[in-house]
Amino acid sequence: MDLHLREKTAIITGSARGIGAAIAKALAEEGVNVVITDINSEAAAEYAKDLVEQGHNAISVGSDISDPESVDLLQKATLEAFGGVDILVNNAGIVRDRGIIKMSVEDWDAVLSTNLKGSWLCSKAVLPSMAQRGWGRIVNISSRAHWGNPGQTNYSSAKAGVIGLTRSLAMEQGRRNITVNAVAPGFILTDGIKSLDHIEHIKAGALEKNTVPRLGEPEDIANIVTFLVSDRAGYINGELVHVSGGRYSG
Ligand SMILES: NC(=O)c1ccc[n+]([C@@H]2O[C@H](COP(=O)([O-])OP(=O)(O)OC[C@H]3O[C@@H](n4cnc5c(N)ncnc54)[C@H](O)[C@@H]3O)[C@@H](O)[C@H]2O)c1
Known part of the structure; x- marks a missing residue:
């Protein structure tokens, strides 16, 4: 299936x-110009270099998506390199898990600022370019935790907020041919999750409760995002797609 993504630009x-x-890799393989952006600017530069060496179009921009000035610079660097933005994937996220009594205000603010405010800031920054092009796709990465999780009052509030952001923005922007959807991953084996103290407990829970008998891989999320940002998904707007191995609660 041709997804007609060649020469689009994605952050x-x-x-x-x-x-x-x-x-980013899945989109680059579809011929998309990709902007690798991360608070870890060195790692972003290294990854963009790898993609370029593999024959893809990629640049890197260091950013802190919770900071409006940094997001403005990200948007400007993208326009300078590729002339506009067609696709935004709001993926950056952090956790600071603790029961509410031990959770500090800083833990709350950090998680809300990155996961929710960051998605809002980046969307706001790229929408003028999408409107000018008369086409746009935003995909927000939420989480199965939007249903609630003990120890994650900050994270599940942020990820539920991401769904509200998705639906409101979808209603605002649909008529401009800009769609906004969200994906809620279940357990996905990544470096971020591997570094958590209680990783073995989380893994065991996922394997027990998934109806598909395996853990998720980053590519499971990349596949659905690649479809949602394509022309083929043009009649899908404001939706939340769970990619959780068929685990819906607990
Ligand atoms: N891995 C899972 O099981 C899982 C499940 C549900 C949802 N998610 C969500 O998927 C997304 C990606 O998760 P992951 O497991 O790949 O995480 P990860 O920790 O491996 O990667 C997240 C990346 O975001 C970057 N980042 C953090 N704060 C940033 C900021 N302020 N500005 C710019 N970049 C920043 C980090 O440096 C890191 O490279 C997150 O939104 C996460 O909440 C993950």
């Missing part, structure tokens, strides 16, 4: 590793 936040890196 993928948090794409130096993990799910974001897999999304």
Whole structure:
């Protein structure tokens, strides 16, 4: 199936590793110019270099998506390199898991600022270019945790907020031929998740509760994002797609 993505330009936040890196690679393989952007600017530069060496069009821009000035610079660097933005994948995210009593205000603010405010800021920054082109795709990475998870009052609030952002923006922008959808991954084996203290417990829970008997891979998310940002998905707007191995609760 030709996804008609050649020569589109995509910003993928948090794409130096993990799910974001897999999304960037999948889009690059479809002929998309990819902007690898991450708070870890060295890792972003290295990954963009790898993609270029593989024959893809990629640049890297260091950014902190929770900072409006940094997002403005990201948008400007993209326009300078590729002339506009067609696709935004709001992927960058962090966790600071703790029960509410032990959770600090800083833990709350950091998680909300990156996962929710960052997605809002990046969307706001790229929409004028999409409107000018009369075409745009935004995909927000939420999480199965939007249903709630003990120890994640900050993260699940942010990821539920991402769904509200998705639906409101979809309603605002649909008539401009700009669609906005969200993906809610279940357990996906990435470096970020591997570094968590309670990783073995989380893994066991996922294997027990998934109806598909395996753990998720970053490519499982990249596949659906690649479809959602294509022309083929033009009649899908404001939706939330769960990619969780068929695990819906608990
Ligand atoms: N891995 C999972 O099981 C899982 C499940 C559900 C949802 N998600 C979501 O998927 C997304 C990617 O997860 P992952 O597992 O690949 O994470 P990861 O930690 O491996 O990668 C996240 C990337 O985002 C970058 N980043 C963090 N803060 C940033 C900021 N302020 N500005 C720019 N970049 C920043 C990090 O440097 C990192 O490279 C996140 O939104 C996460 O919440 C992951």
